[in-house]
Amino acid sequence: MKDQNFFQKVYEVARQIPYGRVTSYGAIARYLGTARSARMVGWAMNGSIKNGDIPAHRVVNRNGLLSGKHHFGGTHLMQQLLENEGIEVIDDQVVYFQKHFWDPSVELDYYI
């Protein structure tokens, strides 16, 4: 097992994202203590696909843009999933992103 700790944490947090909510890579990274490793969060999400059970579609960049939609295999699968959860997505961007934003550092207390 090595330190997949990082990935593991990311997976756990991502898994705890409530239905109809979205968060940003940076928010997760910050929650994990590695605020500057937002990219790593995305990398972890990449593994989350094969890992499964990870609602990566609820994780977008800090702008609410579906940056990782291309990694979802499909074209607009990510957008469709979000819309299916009641999140308005226009032009690959989450509308009222701030309103749907879910900050793990705040909602999940400060530790996992």
Added chain:
DNA sequence: ACTCTGACTATTT
């Protein structure tokens, strides 16, 4: 052991 890359973010031009 070294280098490159990447689903980001903040800053500067």
Added chain:
DNA sequence: CAAATAGCCAGAG
């Protein structure tokens, strides 16, 4: 205000 650049960490070749 929009676009370009740099900084950043950690995994994979």
